[in-house]
Every structure is written in C-alpha cells, then in structure tokens.
Amino acid sequence: MSIEAKFHKLGTDNAPGQEVRQAGSEAESRFHGPKLDGTPVDFSHGDVDAHTPTPGAFDLFQQGVAIGGAQAYTEYRGDQQIRALLAPRLEEFTGAPVDARDGLMLTPGTQGALFLAVASTVDRGDKVAIVQPDYFANRKLVEFFGGEMLPVQLEYEQAAPDEAGLNLKQLEAAFKAGARVFLFSNPNNPTGVVYSADEIARIAALAARYGASVIVDQLYARLRYAGVNYTHLRAAQGLPENVVTIMGPSKTESLSGYRLGVAFGAPAILTRMEKLQAIVSLRAPGYSQAVLRGWFDEPEGWMSARIQLHQQIRDDLLEILRAVPGVTARTPMAGSYLFPRLPRLTLDPADFVRALRVQAGVTVTPGTEFSPHSAASVRLNFSQDRAASAAAMHRMAELIERYRA
Amino acid sequence: MSIEAKFHKLGTDNAPGQEVRQAGSEAESRFHGPKLDGTPVDFSHGDVDAHTPTPGAFDLFQQGVAIGGAQAYTEYRGDQQIRALLAPRLEEFTGAPVDARDGLMLTPGTQGALFLAVASTVDRGDKVAIVQPDYFANRKLVEFFGGEMLPVQLEYEQAAPDEAGLNLKQLEAAFKAGARVFLFSNPNNPTGVVYSADEIARIAALAARYGASVIVDQLYARLRYAGVNYTHLRAAQGLPENVVTIMGPSKTESLSGYRLGVAFGAPAILTRMEKLQAIVSLRAPGYSQAVLRGWFDEPEGWMSARIQLHQQIRDDLLEILRAVPGVTARTPMAGSYLFPRLPRLTLDPADFVRALRVQAGVTVTPGTEFSPHSAASVRLNFSQDRAASAAAMHRMAELIERYRA
Numbered sequence: 066m067s068i069e070a071k072f073h074k075l076g077t078d079n080a081p082g083q084e085v086r087q088a089g090s091e092a093e094s095r096f097h098g099p100k101l102d103g104t105p106v107d108f109s110h111g112d113v114d115a116h117t118p119t120p121g122a123f124d125l126f127q128q129g130v131a132i133g134g135a136q137a138y139t140e141y142r143g144d145q146q147i148r149a150l151l152a153p154r155l156e157e158f159t160g161a162p163v164d165a166r167d168g169l170m171l172t173p174g175t176q177g178a179l180f181l182a183v184a185s186t187v188d189r190g191d192k193v194a195i196v197q198p199d200y201f202a203n204r205k206l207v208e209f210f211g212g213e214m215l216p217v218q219l220e221y222e223q224a225a226p227d228e229a230g231l232n233l234k235q236l237e238a239a240f241k242a243g244a245r246v247f248l249f250s251n252p253n254n255p256t257g258v259v260y261s262a263d264e265i266a267r268i269a270a271l272a273a274r275y276g277a278s279v280i281v282d283q284l285y286a287r288l289r290y291a292g293v294n295y296t297h298l299r300a301a302q303g304l305p306e307n308v309v310t311i312m313g314p315s316k317t318e319s320l321s322g323y324r325l326g327v328a329f330g331a332p333a334i335l336t337r338m339e340k341l342q343a344i345v346s347l348r349a350p351g352y353s354q355a356v357l358r359g360w361f362d363e364p365e366g367w368m369s370a371r372i373q374l375h376q377q378i379r380d381d382l383l384e385i386l387r388a389v390p391g392v393t394a395r396t397p398m399a400g401s402y403l404f405p406r407l408p409r410l411t412l413d414p415a416d417f418v419r420a421l422r423v424q425a426g427v428t429v430t431p432g433t434e435f436s437p438h439s440a441a442s443v444r445l446n447f448s449q450d451r452a453a454s455a456a457a458m459h460r461m462a463e464l465i466e467r468y469r470a
Numbered sequence: 471m472s473i474e475a476k477f478h479k480l481g482t483d484n485a486p487g488q489e490v491r492q493a494g495s496e497a498e499s500r501f502h503g504p505k506l507d508g509t510p511v512d513f514s515h516g517d518v519d520a521h522t523p524t525p526g527a528f529d530l531f532q533q534g535v536a537i538g539g540a541q542a543y544t545e546y547r548g549d550q551q552i553r554a555l556l557a558p559r560l561e562e563f564t565g566a567p568v569d570a571r572d573g574l575m576l577t578p579g580t581q582g583a584l585f586l587a588v589a590s591t592v593d594r595g596d597k598v599a600i601v602q603p604d605y606f607a608n609r610k611l612v613e614f615f616g617g618e619m620l621p622v623q624l625e626y627e628q629a630a631p632d633e634a635g636l637n638l639k640q641l642e643a644a645f646k647a648g649a650r651v652f653l654f655s656n657p658n659n660p661t662g663v664v665y666s667a668d669e670i671a672r673i674a675a676l677a678a679r680y681g682a683s684v685i686v687d688q689l690y691a692r693l694r695y696a697g698v699n700y701t702h703l704r705a706a707q708g709l710p711e712n713v714v715t716i717m718g719p720s721k722t723e724s725l726s727g728y729r730l731g732v733a734f735g736a737p738a739i740l741t742r743m744e745k746l747q748a749i750v751s752l753r754a755p756g757y758s759q760a761v762l763r764g765w766f767d768e769p770e771g772w773m774s775a776r777i778q779l780h781q782q783i784r785d786d787l788l789e790i791l792r793a794v795p796g797v798t799a800r801t802p803m804a805g806s807y808l809f810p811r812l813p814r815l816t817l818d819p820a821d822f823v824r825a826l827r828v829q830a831g832v833t834v835t836p837g838t839e840f841s842p843h844s845a846a847s848v849r850l851n852f853s854q855d856r857a858a859s860a861a862a863m864h865r866m867a868e869l870i871e872r873y874r875a
Binding site for chain 1: 472473476477480481482485488515517518519522528531532534535538539541542543545546577578579581582584585590591592593594596607610611614726727728729742744745746748749750751752753754755756757758
C-alpha cells in the first residue's frame with residue numbers, strides 16, 4: 066500500500082470542526098425551500114463559551130508560566146509534582162491504585178493519549194476489537210498502525226435501560242479470532258450509554274482469559290446523569306494486566322483549549338507511550354499542564370450544577386426530537402452526545418447533514434463516522450447554549466419534515 | 471518484529487530532560503575526587519528563565535482565552551486568521567511564497583511538525599537519507615515508521631568556515647540507492663553549522679533530479695551570528711516539488727512552554743499531515759496558537775539583543791573549552807548548541823556524561839544521540855545564564871583533566 070493510500074483512509078472531510086474546509090457541493094442543487102433563520106449552532110463539539118472553563122483554570126496556567134523553565138520543560142510524561150497531585154484523585158475517582166511515577170502520564174489531550182496507547186499496543190497485522198458505533202478516531206488509529214479491525218456491535222437501541230448493549234458473544238469471538246487489544250469508550254461516544262457493572266465484569270473476564278490489552282476511553286466519565294451507576298473497568302475483579310484508562314478535562318470541564326489528557330494504568334504500556342511521546346510532540350504543553358492542578362478539585366457544587374444544566378438541555382432536545390414522527394433516540398446516561406436515528410429522507414445522509422448546515426445553521430456529525438451501520442443517525446454534542454440549541458433542534462425537525470421520504 | 475522490539479529502539483534514557491528518571495548506576499563506583507560546587511546548569515535544553523519568552527507572549531495567550539471557543543476549537547491545521555497573519559511573514563523571512571490556506575500548518579511544537587512530516591512521507595521499507603550528526607529524533611522517527619536510514623556524513627570538522635560540510639557524494643549515492651526522502655536540520659543540530667548557498671543549491675538539484683521529498687528543520691534559522699549567510703532551501707532555484715520547511719518559536723523566542731511550531735510547503739504533504747494530526751492530538755493547543763500572532767513581530771531590537779547575548783555566551787564558553795588541551799570545537803554559526811570533541815578519557819563517554827552531572831552539576835547530552843560516530847563529543851545548549859554557564863564550563867574543564875587518559 067502506498068503512503069497515499071494509507072492516508073486516503075484517514076479521511077477528515079466530515080470530521081467535526083473541519084466543515085470550514087468543505088468547498089461548495091453539487092448536492093446543494095437538490096436542496097429546496099427557504100433558509101431557516103436562527104442562531105447557528107455547531108453541535109460537532111461543545112460550546113465552551115456557553116459552558117465556560119472550570120473557575121481558576123486560567124490562574125493556574127498563569128502560575129505555570131510564572132514557574133518558568135521547570136514548567137516549560139517537564140519529563141515527557143509530564144510534571145512529576147502534578148502527577149503526584151493527580152494520582153490520589155484518580156485513585157479515589159476510579160477505585161483502584163494509580164502509580165504516580167510509572168503508571169500515569171499527562172498527554173496532549175485525550176486524543177494524544179489514545180494515539181499513544183494504540184501505537185503502543187497495536188502493530189502491523191495485529192487484530193483489534195472495536196465497538197460499532199464508537200469514537201470515530203478508534204478505527205482510524207487501528208488502520209493507521211496497520212492493525213486489523215474486528216467489529217463488535219453495540220446494540221444500544223435494543224439493550225435494557227441500565228446496559229450499554231455490547232454484544233459479548235461477538236467480543237469473545239473477536240478474542241478467539243486473535244484480537245490482542247480491545248479499545249472502547251465508556252460512556253460510549255456517540256450514544257451516551259454507560260456499560261453496566263455486569264458488562265464491565267464480563268469484558269474484564271474475557272480480556273483476562275484471552276490475554277488481551279484493554280484501552281478504555283473514559284473521557285466523559287464525570288458527566289453522569291441522575292441515577293446512573295458507573296463501573297470503572299480498572300477496579301474490576303480479575304482484571305487483565307494490560308489496562309490503560311484515558312481521561313481528560315476537555316469536555317465536561319471545557320478545558321479543550323489547553324490540550325490536556327491523562328493515561329493511567331499498566332506501566333509497561335505507559336513506558337512505551339512516553340518513548341513515543343518523545344518523538345511525537347515531546348510533552349503535553351508545559352504551561353498547560355499546570356491547569357491540571359485544579360482538576361478533580363473544582364469549587365463545591367460546580368460539577369453538580371454543570372451536570373444538572375446538561376441534563377436539562379438533554380431533556381429539552383430529546384422532547385423536541387421525539388415529537389418528530391420516525392425519530393428515535395435513546396436517552397444518554399452520561400456525556401453530552403445525542404445520537405438520534407432519523408426517518409427515511411429524500412436526501413442521502415451526507416447531503417442531509419450538509420442541508421442542515423447550509424439551510425438551517427445546524428452542524429452535526431454524520432453517523433457513518435462512528436459505524437458503517439449508523440448512516441441513519443447523526444451525532445449532536447448538546448453542550449450548547451440552552452435556548453439556542455432548542456431553537457436549532459426545532460429547525461432540524463422542520464428540515465426532517467421538508468425532506469421526509 | 472514485536473511491538474516490544476519496535477519500542478526498544480526508541481530509547482529515551484539519555485534524551486535531554488529525562489535524566490530525572492535515571493536510577494543510580496554502578497558507573498558511579500568508578501568516579502573519584504570531590505564534587506565540584508557551583509550552580510547546576512542543565513545544558514540539555516535552553517534556560518527560559520535566563521532568556522525569557524518574547525515580550526507580550528502571555529498577553530496574546532490571554533487574548534486567545536478571551537476569544538473562547540473559536541480559539542479552543544480551530545481547524546486541525548490551526549486557526550485560519552493566524553495562518554493568514556503568519557504566511558506573509560514566513561514568506562518574507564524565507565524569500566518564497568507561503569500559501570496560508572493549503573500550504574501552512576500550526577503544530578504542537580517543532581517536534582510535532584517533524585513527526586507529522588516524517589509520518590506523511592516515510593512508509594515501511596522506504597529509504598531515507600539522514601545526516602550524521604543531526605537531531606536525534608530524526609533517526610528514531612524514520613525507524614518508528616519502518617523506514618531504512620541511509621546515513622550521510624556531515625564533515626563539519628574538516629569543512630571550510632562558510633560551509634556545513636555535507637558529503638554530497640554520499641547524498642547522491644543515497645538518492646541513487648533509492649532514498650525517497652532527505653531529512654536534515656539547518657542550522658545543524660548539534661553542531662550549529664549553517665549550509666552554504668552552494669550546498670543548499672546542490673541539495674535542491676539532487677533532490678529534484680531524483681524526485682525526492684525534502685524535510686528541512688529550520689528551528690534555529692533566526693538565531694544567526696554576525697557575518698553568517700543563510701540560504702533557505704525553499705527559495706532555491708529548480709526546487710523539487712515536495713519540500714516541507716519546519717520552524718517554531720520554542721528556542722530563540724523561548725516559547726517552548728506553549729508547544730508551538732509550524733510546517734509550510736508542499737500542500738500534498740501538508741494535507742496528509744493534517745489528516746494525521748486529527749488522530750494524533752487534534753491540533754496545536756488552541757489558546758497557545760494565539761501566541762503566534764506575535765511571532766516575527768517582536769519589539770524593535772529585541773532579536774538582535776538576544777542574538778548578541780548568545781554570541782557572547784558562545785564565545786565565553788568556547789574560550790574556556792579551547793584552553794583545555796585536546797578539546798576541539800567548531801564555532802557555531804547559528805543556534806545555541808556547542809558540540810565539542812573531548813580528548814580520550816578514562817571513563818567511557820556515557821559514564822563521563824554521568825560524572826559531569828553527578829560530580830559537577832553539569833548536564834549535557836551524549837554525542838551518540840546524534841550520530842554513532844560522535845561518541846567523543848557532547849552537546850551543550852548554551853542558551854543559559856552567562857555567568858553560571860561559564861562557571862559550569864570551568865567545572866567541566868576540571869573534570870576532563872581529572873579523567874584524562
């Protein structure tokens with residue numbers, strides 16, 4: 066395979082945030098009806114102007130700058146003192162020990178952690194179990210390193226309300242077929258479902274039995290709605306040896322502009338990740354690392370208020386969407402993604418996504434980014450201004466009617 | 471090759487800044503004599519406390535935070551307005567056009583640009599011409615992507631004062647042997663030599679003749695000493711199509727803590743780099759990108775003062791080093807690296823580097839990081855406090871005498 070072919074598979078044209086690079090399209094000749102007025106809403110990512118960064122984040126950054134050289138040039142795996150500060154907090158949050166020296170790394174965003182973790186576990190020809198649907202970069206990462214993807218379906222639409230719906234038989238079949246790594250997000254991106262304690266226990270048992278490494282992306286694990294139980298894989302009984310957990314403050318805490326994430330777990334994998342970090346971008350941005358001092362140490366009540374407001378927006382949007390005949394949507398248990406299934410339309414899914422943006426000022430991410438079987442769905446990050454997002458949802462409802470088949 | 475073997479080659483134990491992770495060593499039983507008192511100096515990287523960041527950098531960061539979401543979530547290749555601002559400045563600096571839309575990318579540090587550029591040009595089995603000595607990550611990057619390195623010697627010790635000393639016959643032989651890519655730094659890291667106009671013209675002609683891509687790391691291209699002529703490869707006549715130039719404000723401008731770099735040149739390569747950036751760490755840190763607004767727009771006289779002070783430190787250290795019998799050092803033409811060759815010692819080179827740190831508080835980087843043929847040399851980044859670095863150099867001179875063979 067040529068390098069051109071290798072990169073052809075890394076398409077980003079429909080990736081969230083890249084819409085600005087799309088040129089005009091002949092698809093627009095199939096659009097009809099007037100443009101719908103209203104504040105444009107970009108549901109491809111959260112709005113950090115509507116839900117502002119954690120209080121004190123900028124001050125911590127400023128303190129990092131004041132520290133100077135020691136904060137600018139940290140170990141590749143990140144500042145030792147900050148790791149020592151975070152380890153007990155992550156330990157408390159996840160219910161299992163975190164080794165600040167050898168078992169924790171600061172990364173340039175959660176994306177940075179994912180890239181390093183996959184690069185450190187997946188080599189050419191390795192089989193990797195990947196959930197469908199799941200975060201769109203997972204598939205691309207495996208393909209980039211020459212791995213072979215073994216898909217495992219997440220039957221979230223059929224699952225019980227307290228389960229994610231992972232097809233565990235398919236997961237076991239993937240391990241039997243030789244999958245060395247299982248990579249998944251919990252809460253799931255894009256559906257917002259959370260794996261039950263039983264699902265997590267069975268994933269841990271299967272990975273242990275077949276000797277597989279597990280990379281679990283828990284980016285949204287703090288933004289959980291009322292009544293939802295969350296089980297950390299790393300605290301499961303009979304855990305396999307090679308587990309890496311990934312988190313970061315870019316979403317719930319709105320700190321994406323600082324480019325921060327963490328990876329913690331198996332030292333053997335983290336050692337490889339650090340070696341690779343040394344040639345990828347040296348370290349998580351030095352001064353930004355200081356912002357992590359405030360992570361898991363937010364003002365009293367801040368996190369619960371943020372969760373409550375997101376739950377209200379979630380419920381607003383679900384009510385509007387579910388009033389549209391043929392639209393179905395499972396209620397997200399955590400995170401800020403909605404993944405509704407739309408009825409049959411006269412435009413094909415990609416063109417409808419474009420019509421939403423061009424005619425209604427509503428930017429969403431096509432379902433096919435997350436699974437080849439999700440063409441009828443779109444993903445919306447509802448971490449938005451409450452009134453603007455409700456109005457945008459009404460415009461989306463109107464366009465669904467306009468293009469209903 | 472197993473993934474363990476793949477990562478074994480990515481050693482970082484002796485990489486600059488990682489010394490903190492080294493455990494005690496049996497080598498220390500071979501040390502003798504007292505510890506030498508004095509302010510410890512870490513020559514493995516520049517001291518941004520001694521040479522502080524460009525005035526106004528923090529204010530620009532703060533303005534980026536104030537912009538909010540639009541600055542936190544930019545295109546993967548970086549904020550469009552900032553690219554539009556930088557393109558004419560880079561054009562003026564390098565003497566050749568820069569396409570802000572398709573030919574310029576903001577990256578997480580210069581390291582980030584290098585990683586993406588190598589990943590976008592080198593695939594498994596590809597031959598790559600690499601200079602010896604050169605920046606240590608170049609070799610590791612090629613190896614990580616499964617490329618085959620064809621070394622080309624930089625005969626900097628024998629070259630004329632206005633030449634870098636690249637063995638152009640070896641470069642042509644590498645192209646004849648199938649090298650598809652030539653990767654090099656100019657000014658050279660670690661020696662500080664600058665390629666002459668004639669050398670650059672011949673590199674351009676050879677790359678064009680053999681259809682090779684060229685990645686040129688010009689990180690230190692702004693810190694040039696009195697009387698040095700600098701030729702930008704990208705402005706050469708008869709340039710090959712696929713040239714990417716890499717720069718960044720981490721060194722001369724002391725902005726390393728913001729993690730910023732740029733790559734500019736061939737749109738085909740930059741398009742691949744952006745696709746990869748999307749899965750590596752999404753983008754250069756959003757708020758940090760705003761700091762680039764001040765790049766190439768420093769206060770009148772600031773850059774010349776910085777260069778002058780570095781030239782003084784360079785000359786101080788060279789005078790101390792050259793007074794030690796058997797030490798030779800070419801005068802750096804640009805950048806802030808010294809790469810002296812040491813006389814024969816009773817300790818092997820790795821142990822002497824450790825003795826310098828443990829017994830004299832002087833941290834340097836072993837020459838073998840840059841070339842297998844450079845074991846007798848060490849690299850010092852002399853962007854340090856002037857008095858402290860001179861004192862440290864006297865301690866190094868004393869240890870050379872102590873361990874002279």
